Amino acid sequence: MAASSVFDSETLANRGFAVAKNLIDADECRRLAALWPEQARFRKHIVMQRHGYGQGEYQYFAYDLPAPVERLRQALYPALAEVANRWNERLGKPRRFPATLDAWLRECHEAGQTRPTPLLLRYGPGDYNCLHRDLYGEMVFPLQVVVLLSAPGRDFSGGEFMLVEQRPRMQSRGEVVPLEQGDAAIFAVNERPARGVRGWHRTALRHGVSSLRHGERFTLGLIFHDAA
Ligand SMILES: O=C(O)CCC(=O)C(=O)O
Numbered sequence: 494m495a496a497s498s499v500f501d502s503e504t505l506a507n508r509g510f511a512v513a514k515n516l517i518d519a520d521e522c523r524r525l526a527a528l529w530p531e532q533a534r535f536r537k538h539i540v541m542q543r544h545g546y547g548q549g550e551y552q553y554f555a556y557d558l559p560a561p562v563e564r565l566r567q568a569l570y571p572a573l574a575e576v577a578n579r580w581n582e583r584l585g586k587p588r589r590f591p592a593t594l595d596a597w598l599r600e601c602h603e604a605g606q607t608r609p610t611p612l613l614l615r616y617g618p619g620d621y622n623c624l625h626r627d628l629y630g631e632m633v634f635p636l637q638v639v640v641l642l643s644a645p646g647r648d649f650s651g652g653e654f655m656l657v658e659q660r661p662r663m664q665s666r667g668e669v670v671p672l673e674q675g676d677a678a679i680f681a682v683n684e685r686p687a688r689g690v691r692g693w694h695r696t697a698l699r700h701g702v703s704s705l706r707h708g709e710r711f712t713l714g715l716i717f718h719d720a721a
């Protein structure tokens with residue numbers, strides 16, 4: 494898969510997010526969501542209401558990741574690393590990301606961030622995910638991906654993927670990102686450069702999910718830094 498051909502790099506540069514339509518097909522979506530009860534696949538199970546994160550559950554995959562998750566993370570990384578390097582250059586940050594996911598994960602592991610962060614999320618009626626940022630230590634890859642595994646309208650209603658951008662000395666801007674089953678949202682984990690009248694400045698993005706009105710919604714989260 495050529496990741497750069499599946500998302501609009503202009504939108505990513507201008508708005509800090511982009512949608513990749515049909516990143517995976519409906520069968521793959523069903524197979525991924527069906528991993529939920531396979532406890533041996535996961536290293537950690539979080540009940541969101543116990544932590545004030547919202548309402549719903551998620552599980553972090555254990556290494557070795559399921560083959561399709563590993564494939565997607567590998568395939569998306571190189572094009573996203575190019576964007577990430579451009580962002581760091583514009584923000585005046587010295588870090589540059591290597592060309593391959595393996596090389597970047599080696600850097601994470603050397604810094605003590607060794608645990609896998611890809612996750613499966615499950616929401617039922619009334620569940621939601623508070624606006625947040627997925628930071629797990631000093632090592633941060635600045636872009637992440639969420640793939641919608643369920644079909645809106647059929648499997649669930651409500652449960653919209655939301656982004657809020659906090660802008661320096663300005664009011665925050667919210668966005669609902671419409672996704673169909675198999676579509677992915679690619680977005681800034683935290684900071685990104687935005688062009689203003691006086692050159693580049695940093696804005697900070699948070700993401701979350703609005704309340705489900707009915708049904709069941711599964712997503713696959715791909716985060717590219719490992720966790721401490
Ligand atoms: O379920 C969603 O759409 C958001 C998931 C999420 O927060 C993540 O993958 O980091």
Ligand SMILES: [Fe+2]
Pocket residue numbers: 625626627700714
């Ligand atoms: Fe998240």
